[in-house]
Amino acid sequence: MAFMISQRAFIKLYLITMVEQHRGYGYEMLEAMKDEFKGFGYVPPQSEVYRALHELVQEGVFYRTKRLKGSDPRVDFQEIVLYHFTDGGEEKASLYKKQVKVDLDRCLGMLNKAERDNF
């Protein structure tokens, strides 16, 4: 087993939760994650977030829709990518979250033990 939880799994966990909360805008999910971890000196790399989204689409958890940002296509031509659960995607996501929870608990256990053992 790996030493610590992978960054990819950590990011996928947050992406799934944001889609559950109907906050599935591609770019905004990246910005939200950056914002959440600012206080920890950790910046989720854009490339990692996009690879995680790509994997979740490949695994049949999410599908993508695109729409124009504004209401007037003559002037508002910026595309917004939105992520949704596929049919069955919510169940897959829920199972994945359970697995990640087990690994999070394991990592918390190891780090708490290291604090007790060494300080």
Next chain:
Amino acid sequence: MAFMISQRAFIKLYLITMVEQHRGYGYEMLEAMKDEFKGFGYVPPQSEVYRALHELVQEGVFYRTKRLKGSDPRVDFQEIVLYHFTDGGEEKASLYKKQVKVDLDRCLGMLNKAERDNF
């Protein structure tokens, strides 16, 4: 900053603590760490432990002595490698532990946050 604490730092932390506790036998430190983390499904790789020991020697924190395992050199020729703090090594080690503690706290904060945010 890296996503999570590095395996190398985690192992160095334990090695320093074991030398503080006068448990600085090379091979036994490896076995002790394996034993400590058995319940977490994590096996500290032997190569990582030896690289960590090598770094601590290079950094002037530890020095090595060797002795024969038994009392009769005619029959007991297995070498035991023992690690000790150099002059000033204890201060370097204590500073290093403080830095690792900051990173451990940061990682615990991130993982606890992930549990709160997603479950």
